[in-house]
Amino acid sequence: MQSLDEITQALARTLADRQLRVVFAESCTAGLAAATLASVPGISAYLCGSAVTYREQTKQDWLRVSAEDLARFTAVSEPVARQMAAGVLENTVEADVSAAITGHLGPDAPAELDGVVYVAVAQRQAQTVRVTSVERVVLATSTRSERQREATGVLLNCLKSSVEMDFV
Template sequence: MFPEFLIQSAAEVKTALMLRDQKLVLAESCTGGLVATLLTSLPGISDCFCGSAVVYRWDTKMKWLGVQAETLEKYTDVSRETAREMALGVLRQTPEASLSAAITGHLGPNAPESQDGLVCIAVGRRAHTDLSVPPELVSVDALQSDALREAGPVNADPTTGLSLRQERQLAVADQMLKLIAKALED
């Protein structure tokens, strides 16, 4: 059902979460829940995965996660600033989670040139068990999905039957899983 490299990346995240007794929550926009689907394809993931908010539109980002309208108006949803607010917002909304990751971007087609293929991924962490202490940002990256697609294991062969958008989704889902795994190493 999924490419083996994605299953492997998801399994690495699951192993790292379990070894460190951490619980993960996600906020996904341009991947539309793909990372959550990958994780939930693994037996036993419920021990360390809380869920995922698929927040595709501005209004949903604001109402579900507390992303500020000013952030979206000034930076748009394809920005580090929005990814940051998504990661911290989903973590605040999920008290049992200790780690969060969020992705937002524009995978095309018909994207504005400055946003075409651009994704932003943020990872947040709850450093204290006291929920009154705000979570902290671990990392936030802006990445070009085509560079990830070309450099990574996504098969860009046109005979695969995947659209450019689908190839980009696979590449950025893999990158998001890698950034989660990296955050768990720190």
């Protein structure tokens, strides 16, 4: 398995090779994905920023996540991850691609959501935004800080894979 640093360096190269700008919508990682990518010198040419939307109301206000979907599916769900990725890209006109993550890192998670994250990637196509991938991942680590780092790696890796497939 690649280290977080290796994933970050590979993603930075991929963004530069394809001349793509990215924006993040981060919930459970609380900005760690953007901060990790920002450690790469010169990344400001490709990193637009990150909306850290930890609370449900912030997801609604900043990213236009549906209150109905939050109530029906919870914040830790595929529909919410999709809306986060689409919303942040719609709000960041200079970005070409977005990646969003929402999940439950514990310790007081319901059993079915403990260590579960959803990652969505969206891309701008002409004047529209389209979600191109969504993944549900059960994290292997157990502590909150370990899970936050693992979730960051999952997010960056999903973004890299999606960009490599969709932007040839």
